[in-house]
Amino acid sequence: MKKITFSVYRYNPDVDAKPRMQDYTLEMEENQDMMVLEALIKLKEQDPSLAFRRSCREGVCGSDGFNMNGKNGLGCITSVSSLKSNKIVVRPLPGLPVIRDLIVDMEQFYHQYERVKPYLINDSKTPPAREHLQSPEERAKLDGLYECILCACCSTSCPSFWWNPDKFVGPAGLLHAYRFLADSRDTATEQRLDELDDAFSVFRCHGIMNCVNVCPKGLNPTKAIGHIKSMLLSRAV
Amino acid sequence: MVKVASTFGRSGTHDYVLLRASAVILATYLLFLVSFLVATPNLTFEVWTGLFGNLWMKVYTLLALTGLLVHGWIGIWQVLTDYVKNSLGRGVLQFIVSVALIVYWLVGLFVLWGV
Ligand code: SF4
Ligand code: SF4
Secondary structure: OEEEEEEEOOOOOOOOOOOOOEEEEEEEOOOOOOOOHHHHHHHHHHHOOOOOOOOOOOOOOOOOEEEOOEEEEEEHEEEEEHHHHOOEEEOOOOOEEEOOOOOEHHHHHHHHHHHHOOOOOOOOOOOOOHHHHHOHHHHHOOOOOOOOOOOOOOOHHHHHHHOOOOOHHHHHHHHHHHHHHHHOOOOOOOHHHHHHOOOOOOOOOOOOOHHHHHHHOOOOHHHHHHHHHEEEEEEEE | OOOOOOOOOOOOOHHHHHHHHHHHHHHHHHHHHHHHHHHHHOOOOHHHHHHHHHHHHHHHHHHHHHHHHOOOOOOHHHHHHOOOOOHHHHHHHHHHHHHHHHHHHHHHHHHHHOO
């Protein structure tokens, strides 16, 4: 048997004056491994007051984004062994207001997502009778963009989003913005670019690439942001 | 769209281009000065004033000072909007920095004039 210590961020605004870290121990077989989410569920059996979000438990829904040993990720697909430590520190995603324990208020994150109009806009006068067709090449441009599950691991690891969550769209929102800018069926390219062309929305990205480092889906928001910047630049010159 | 009056240029893209362009000017100016100093082991007052007496050097220096003004203005504004959340405090700091940058530019102009 081996003992793993979990130090978990606890905060219940109804009773706690300020947040604290609480230690738990979990016993595991020598060669046993489990996902952090599974461990948290076991800790919740010890202490039912521990609160966190989870749903699909297989990296599809994006509910259980946490900061584990300093790095954002999904609890359900991050194994305890991959953290290579007998002490695991679990905190809520950084930068967002904490509702309770590991549960954060995602309002600002969703607001920025909403701002980029994450839906197809097509106001062409003669809509096709059945559907908007795309060539395989046009469709391929959306790969690496549409897979985002909005877990917020990227935006909450981005310093630019920490400092200006009300003005900087953040990596997740910008990935979606580019997903529609790159879509051959979308006709609102100019309006979309107009709405991003201020000093904050896109240009607060300084290419730190924390977003790329943490995305559990292996997506590359920095690259998408680079494409948006080039579209804005080529429009300006 | 986010609208913030204190940007330097017309739009986010404009600020971005100004920031990069001024960075290029400043970098070449710095490289030039350093290579000049390395290539001139015996630096006398005559050599130094001779350099700045050239018309092209005056223009280049003025360009670099303008680059410094633009780069400093936008760059410091970006840093302050990240880290100083109190708008009055940020306004005061931005004012001080902007005034200093304008003073550098003017002093530079008069110094060049006098060479
Ligand atoms: S590359 Fe841009 S969006 Fe990604 S973490 Fe860095 S600043 Fe944020
Ligand atoms: S880009 Fe990746 S890290 Fe960011 S919200 Fe989407 S899936 Fe999560």
